[in-house]
Amino acid sequence: MDEALLRSLIPSVLGILVRRGADFAAAEDAVQDALTEALRVWPSGTSPNSASGSDAVRDMKGWLVTVAWRRFLDASRADAARRRREDLVDEEPPPGPVPAVDDTLQLYFLCAHPSLTPSSAVALTLRAVGGLTTRQIARAYLVPEATMAQRISRAKRMVSGVGFDQPGDVATVLRVLYLVFNEGYSGDIDLAAEAIRLTRQLAAMTDHPEVAALLALMLLHYARREARTEPDGSIVPLAEQDRSRWDTEMIAEGVRILQAALARDQLGEYQAQAALAALHADAQSAEETDWVQIVEWYDELARLTDSPVVRLNRAVAVGEADGPRAGLAALTELDATLPRYAAVAAYLHERDGDPATAAQLYVEAAGKAANPAERNHLTRQAARLNTRRRR
Structure with missing residues (x-):
């Protein structure tokens, strides 16, 4: 089967x-x-x-x-x-051809209903649209099956009274699919691959440049998956990845989809994000990365989203394009409590020739890391700088 x-x-x-x-x-x-x-x-x-x-x-x-x-x-x-x-x-419909109507798009809208929390919307989408079992979803999220069953049951109850004829919000659906993709790999389900499958399905149903752009973004990121980690699970930063391990066919597909979306001249958040990913994918080496153009795209993305996280990533790009001092200047305009702020500051201070400050910031960043792989990576960076200083 x-x-x-x-x-x-x-x-x-x-x-x-x-x-x-x-x-x-x-x-x-x-x-x-x-x-x-x-x-x-x-x-x-x-x-x-x-x-x-x-x-x-x-x-x-x-x-x-x-x-x-x-x-x-x-x-x-x-x-x-x-x-x-x-x-x-009382009466069961007689056997015969089933209706040709396809309600998949409305199911996307239903599962991304604004009354649901993001985690519930993701779980319900994976179950109702993706067809995954509760056990598979629980394993992917590393929670007990009973916990996931309760989450899905609550979500189903909340949307049971919502009709298929009610309008849905494409932007909300895309946010849910993006959340699924960002879960990456865990358990026996590759959620990133599942998000790509679902987004392909959505793209085939709706003529929307942001849907196409999200698919392009996913493909461009997923194409680098084999080079992102060592066999022991440790993180390989983008600049250090073996680019011969990137999936060039997937990159080419992502670029084609993105170009078609951009040609419609209706720029949106996912198009800008995909453009950034495409610029990284286009560089044959880290040294050949077009950081000036990347900064320009971050400016567009910041204008579209007004996101402090985007501005944090822009500070890194500025540091690459105009030097670490310029990156640190851009960083001072942001809230130091932002996730990854300390990690970005550490990187820029190291680039600026201040290993002592960088090592302290790497330790601080490791204490705030969102997952063990990131924490281990940041801890190793601090240890590397401290060892070098003691020599």
């Missing part, structure tokens, strides 16, 4: 159940049951009637709809609190 193909059908199957009258929470549970059953009963490489191509996809979708609807009926009839649905579920 092609699990990726099967999961790609989940949103449209869920949409069909909701349009038939099932509330979102009950429909989503039924679809997950159908997905589990499909993985159990269909041998690898087969579909319900051993069809192929588009016929196989239709057979798979129809099978999932039938099984999911029956699971929904069984659950509804067994629950006395849902007797009000009896008029709705």
Whole structure:
């Protein structure tokens, strides 16, 4: 069984159940049951009637709809609190072709509903649109399955009354997908790859330059994944990465998508971010990086977002383009409590020939690191400078 193909059908199957009258929470549970059953009963490489191509996809979708609807009926009839649905579920729709309507886009909007916290929106998107099981999502986030089940259940209850006909916000959906991508790799699910799959799906449904740009950004970052860490998991900074390990085909695809988005002259945040990633990807070595143009793109991004984190990254770029003193001057305009402020200051002070201050700042940054890999990297930087000073 092609699990990726099967999961790609989940949103449209869920949409069909909701349009038939099932509330979102009950429909989503039924679809997950159908997905589990499909993985159990269909041998690898087969579909319900051993069809192929588009016929196989239709057979798979129809099978999932039938099984999911029956699971929904069984659950509804067994629950006395849902007797009000009896008029709705007394008659099971006859077998036959399933509707051609695709509600995937509306599911994206629903799962990114503003009433949900970012973590709940991400979890619900991975479950309802991505088709992942609660166990898979829990493993990816390194939390107990019961904890993730409660989070998803609360999210489903909160959006159950939201209709498919209500307008959604593309920007919110993109933020959720970006959060999924930034989770990277953990457990048995590569969330960065899953975010790319979902964003490809969204890009195929909506003609929006920022959707295309987010896909380009993801591809450009993901293309460097093999060079980002050592075998022991330690971080390799961008300037020190072996660029022969970058995926050049993925970079080329990302650049093509970005160029098409930029050509529409509707600049947005993700286009600016992708442009920055493309400039790094275009350089054959760290020394060949066009830092002047990178600073210009950070200026655009800061104008679009007014984000202090963007201005922090801009200070690094200024330090590369105009020298570390200029970078430190840009840094003084920012709040020293920003995440990674101490790490950036340490880097710029080292570049400016002040290893003692840099070492102290690396130690401070390590104490505030968000994860063990980053903390270990910053600690090693401090140790390196201290060892050099003692020689």
